[in-house]
Amino acid sequence: MRNREIPKGLRDLLPDEMKTRRKLEKKAADLFTSFGYEEVSTPTFELLEVVEAGGNMREKLFLFMDREGGILSLRPEMTVSIARLAATHLQDEKLPRRLYYSTNVFRHVQPHLAQYREFWQTGIELLGASGPWADAEVISLAVKVMLDFGVNNFIVSLNQIGIFNSLLEDSAIEMEDKDLIRKLVEKKDLVELPRMLEKLPINDLLKETIAMLPTLHGGLEVLNKLPYLEKNPHAVQAVEELIQIYAALQSMGVQDQILVDMGVLRGLDYYTGVVFEGFSPDLGYGLLGGGRYDRLLSQFGFPCPATGFALGMDRLTLVLKNQEKEPPRYLVGGTNLQAVLRKADALRTEGKIVELDVERLSRESLQETLAGRDHYTLIYIDGE
Amino acid sequence: MQDNCLTIALSKGTLLNPTVGLLESAGLPSDGIISESRNMVFDFPGNPPIKYIICRPTDVPAYVEHGAADLGIVGKDVIVEQGRDVFEMVDLGYGYCRFVVAVPAEMQGISLKDLNYKRVATKFPNTAENFFRQQGLQVEVIKLHGNIELAPLMGLSDVIVDIVSSGRTLRENNLVELVSIMDSTTRMIGNRVSYRTKYDTIQPLLEKIRGLVKGN
Numbered sequence: 001m002r003n004r005e006i007p008k009g010l011r012d013l014l015p016d017e018m019k020t021r022r023k024l025e026k027k028a029a030d031l032f033t034s035f036g037y038e039e040v041s042t043p044t045f046e047l048l049e050v051v052e053a054g055g056n057m058r059e060k061l062f063l064f065m066d067r068e069g070g071i072l073s074l075r076p077e078m079t080v081s082i083a084r085l086a087a088t089h090l091q092d093e094k095l096p097r098r099l100y101y102s103t104n105v106f107r108h109v110q111p112h113l114a115q116y117r118e119f120w121q122t123g124i125e126l127l128g129a130s131g132p133w134a135d136a137e138v139i140s141l142a143v144k145v146m147l148d149f150g151v152n153n154f155i156v157s158l159n160q161i162g163i164f165n166s167l168l169e170d171s172a173i174e175m176e177d178k179d180l181i182r183k184l185v186e187k188k189d190l191v192e193l194p195r196m197l198e199k200l201p202i203n204d205l206l207k208e209t210i211a212m213l214p215t216l217h218g219g220l221e222v223l224n225k226l227p228y229l230e231k232n233p234h235a236v237q238a239v240e241e242l243i244q245i246y247a248a249l250q251s252m253g254v255q256d257q258i259l260v261d262m263g264v265l266r267g268l269d270y271y272t273g274v275v276f277e278g279f280s281p282d283l284g285y286g287l288l289g290g291g292r293y294d295r296l297l298s299q300f301g302f303p304c305p306a307t308g309f310a311l312g313m314d315r316l317t318l319v320l321k322n323q324e325k326e327p328p329r330y331l332v333g334g335t336n337l338q339a340v341l342r343k344a345d346a347l348r349t350e351g352k353i354v355e356l357d358v359e360r361l362s363r364e365s366l367q368e369t370l371a372g373r374d375h376y377t378l379i380y381i382d383g384e
Numbered sequence: 385m386q387d388n389c390l391t392i393a394l395s396k397g398t399l400l401n402p403t404v405g406l407l408e409s410a411g412l413p414s415d416g417i418i419s420e421s422r423n424m425v426f427d428f429p430g431n432p433p434i435k436y437i438i439c440r441p442t443d444v445p446a447y448v449e450h451g452a453a454d455l456g457i458v459g460k461d462v463i464v465e466q467g468r469d470v471f472e473m474v475d476l477g478y479g480y481c482r483f484v485v486a487v488p489a490e491m492q493g494i495s496l497k498d499l500n501y502k503r504v505a506t507k508f509p510n511t512a513e514n515f516f517r518q519q520g521l522q523v524e525v526i527k528l529h530g531n532i533e534l535a536p537l538m539g540l541s542d543v544i545v546d547i548v549s550s551g552r553t554l555r556e557n558n559l560v561e562l563v564s565i566m567d568s569t570t571r572m573i574g575n576r577v578s579y580r581t582k583y584d585t586i587q588p589l590l591e592k593i594r595g596l597v598k599g600n
Contacts (some may be wrong), residue, residue, distance in 0.1 A: 111452065142433065157580055172575040188471035188579065190590075191571060214471075215590070217583050284451020 009109070009117030020317050021120065025102045027123045027148045035141060037098040042081040045072045053299040054080035055269025060107045060237075074106035079270070079293065079308060080102055084126050087300030095128025095304070102313075114285050114315045123290070124308030127297070130242055130305035135292055136248030137275045138307050141255040142278060145311065151319055154280040157217070157261035158245070161271050161291070162238030163229065163263070167210055171202060181210065186265045188214040195243050202317065212266075216262040220246055223260065238273075245274055270296040276309070282319045287312055326375040333357030333366050334381030343365070343381055387434040390585055393453035395441035395462075399570055402478045403457050410592050432585050445470055447574065454586065456580035460568035461547050465508045473573040481549040482564035483511055488536050488556045496563060499523060500537075502542040505535030512545035515565050533557040540597050 003217055006012070013021065029039065045270040048071040051061065062074040075081055075374035078101050090097055102122040126138050139156065146154055159273060164185070168178050177200065184193040193214065197207040216222040220243060229235040240259065248257050266275045273292030280287055292311025330347050332354055334340040344354045357366060363380045370376045394403055394417070404414045412430040417436060421579045426436040437453055444458035445468040456470070457537045459479050463472065485504075487494060509527045514525045526541050533553055534543040547568065548554055552563060570595060579586055 011534065155581060188470075188473070188507070189574075190473045190573070192472065193476040214569045215587060217580065217587070259580070279580050284449065284575050284577050286577070 006291065007117070008117075009111030011116060013116075014154060014274075017317065018211075021313060024149055024313060024316060024320070028102065028145050029100070030140065031145050031148055031260045032098075032124055034133050035098065035137070037100040039101065040076065040085060040099050040101055041229060042075070042085055042202075043234050045074050046081060046084070047071070048073045050084050051076065051080060053083070053172060055074055060109060062108055062359070064104050066120060076107045077105050078103065078121060078126065078310065080296065081367040082127075083293075083306070084300050084309075086127050086304065086306075087297055087302035090127065091302050096134070097127045098124065100124045106312065107130060114283060114312075114318055116314060120313035121310040122313055123190075123308060124133050125306060125308035129307070130294065131249050132244035132306075135245050135307050136252060138290065138309055139245070139258070139276055140249060140252040140254045141275070142276070142309050142311075143257045146257075146278065148289070151280055151287075151316070153282065154257060154278055155259050156276050156278045157264045158242065158261065158274060158276045159236040159262055159264040160273060161265060161275050162241070162273060163226075164213065164237055165232035166232045166238060166264060167228065169232075169234070169265045182265055185273050188263055190214060199341075203288040213261075214263040217362065218259060221281065222262065226262075242274065255360065266291055273307070280319050283315055285315055287315050287319065324344060327353060328375050328377065330354045330379055331357060331370065331376050332364065332379045332381070333361060333363070335360070336381060336383070339381045347361075350359065386581070387432075389435055390455070390582065390589075391435045391441055392451045393437045393444045393456040393458075394454075395444055395570075396438055397441060399441065399457065399459065399479050400438070400463065403476075403570070406476060406596065407591065409596050410589065412589075414423065431593075437595060442466070448573050448575050451575045454513040454575050454582060455456065455589075456573045457570060457576060458573060460566075460571050461508070463573065464566070464568070465511050467510065468502050469576065471579055472571050473574050473590055474572040474597060476570040476572060476593075477597055478568035480567070481569075482504060482549045482567045483508065483515075483545060483547055484554075485515075485543060485545050485565065486533075486548075486554050486559040486563045487543045487562050489560050492560050497521060500544060503531050503539035503540070504543055504545055506545040507532060508545060510548075515545070535557055549599065 040072065048063065051073040057076060061076055064072055082101070083098060104118050104120050106118050109117060122136065124141060129294055139158070142156055167182065169372055180196060184196060194211045197211055205228050206314055212225065213250055216225060221240050223242065228240060246258065248259055248367055264277050270293045272294045275291030276289065277286045278288035286310045288309055292307040294305040297306055326373040330352055332340050332344045340356065345352045345354055365378065366378055370378055394400060401418065404417050407414045413434060417426055417438065426439050426450050428434045437447060439447065441458050441462050444456040445463055447453040448456040448470045449468040461481060461483065463544050463576065496519060502523055503526055504512050504523045505526045507528060507530070509525045513525050526535065528535060532546045533546045535544055536559065537557060544559070545565070551561065574586060
């Protein structure tokens with residue numbers, strides 16, 4: 001017998017799972033289309049240089065070589081590929097341009113429930129629009145798509161990465177330490193963060209402000225808890241932008257699902273403005289993430305502001321399970337093939353799902369086969 | 385994970401007594417956790433309802449990472465070794481111990497770089513391997529599940545990496561500490577999502593416990 005093993009972290013999807021996935025994809029596509037987004041597809045693997053325009057995540061990439069000696073990477077996400085696509089094909093088009101995708105991506109992670117090495121993302125990118133309304137459109141679509149899916153219990157946590165970055169530019173902090181502080185704030189390591197800040201040659205108020213970031217979480221009022229911010233014009237600007245986005249989200253009627261969370265920094269290097277993540281109490285992992293990335297497209301020679309998000313479809317299916325009933329099916333059997341086909345086709349014309357009894361069983365055997373399968377209706381055509 | 389119920393995973397063993405003491409000071413229920421030591425789950429109705437899971441220390445981070453528990457109380461040694469994706473919230477201060485490289489007494493005074501390509505017995509293979517790798521050294525790590533100090537005596541390994549608190553076990557087995565890798569104390573950890581979705585319950589508790597720890 002041949003080996004049945006499959007590579008670590010991958011999986012098969014059976015009909016029930018595929019049905020759920022396709023249903024979700026269709027709901028998302030319908031919503032995105034109604035807002036003017038159009039679907040695109042990019043190659044499953046890219047040159048390593050392209051993938052690395054988004055930042056260094058080499059330890060998470062599946063790398064291989066082509067026969068010409070180029071290093072290739074399975075795409076770890078879609079935003080960088082879409083930035084490349086836009087730089088190649090959309091430079092002369094009217095902006096803004098709205099794109100969406102639904103596809104598989106690959107990361108070399110430690111697999112466990114809700115984290116696979118091949119997983120499915122559905123997402124949107126709004127290219128060529130800056131300003132709070134553009135971000136609010138994208139964030140509101142993240143909320144709306146979750147509600148359309150039937151996920152009622154979830155929140156989207158917002159932050160503006162500029163607030164964090166401006167706190168660090170204020171001081172004589174080494175590059176290496178900045179990365180470490182970012183990791184600690186993001187991990188919410190409330191033990192190591194204050195210890196690390198203690199060693200830095202920066203003023204106490206700034207230390208206190210950075211140390212508070214991981215626990216600041218709530219409505220807009222959390223922004224008032226950061227006294228140090230007023231001193232930095234970039235920070236003031238970032239806070240002002242967050243307030244405007246929040247106001248736009250209120251107008252769009254999605255504020256119930258929105259919280260401000262200063263600990264959301266996102267792992268990817270390319271974000272420049274608002275960043276956000278979506279969570280449900282039913283799953284211990286994030287369901288969606290995104291933000292503004294105004295400098296990524298210029299890496300490909302196309303300076304163009306952009307914002308977007310991606311949904312983790314595998315995680316969503318875990319939260320949603322299969323809520324819908326099996327649709328009714330017909331099994332048509334009989335001895336006269338032409339008569340059977342006529343009946344089957346007639347039913348299909350009405351939009352029914354119809355299976356043909358290809359085994360030419362008797363009415364009794366067919367009744368036996370269908371015992372206990374309530375969503376089947378048997379139609380047996382008698383005689384010639 | 386129910387809506388407002390708070391589930392906390394507690395480490396069995398030496399950490400349990402001081403942990404229960406801390407929970408009591410923080411005003412959380414704890415009746416019977418110590419006396420009914422065969423129970424593994426304790427439910428306390430109230431606002432919020434609290435559920436405790438009493439488990440092996442090495443299992444606590446898994447419960448928290450996967451969201452089966454919102455919070456956990458466990459040693460830093462276990463957290464470092466497992467490298468799981470959890471929020472580390474408070475250093476509770478108790479349960480002090482440290483990771484050390486220990487060698488048989490006759491090797492005393494040997495330099496660390498002489499351990500290149502030696503065999504290292506440990507319960508903490510990741511911590512041991514990372515430490516030596518960062519020093520630019522390669523070692524053969526032999527994972528054991530207990531009584532690490534036996535390994536050099538029986539010729540299974542050249543040195544060991546283990547946690548020690550007083551150092552008595554080392555002395556009794558004729559081993560001496562060569563280097564200290566890091567200190568460890570007990571930590572309160574949290575699930576990434578729970579902290580956000582149950583913020584109103586977790587944040588006040590976090591502040592209360594942090595206050596208690598500072599007060600000591």
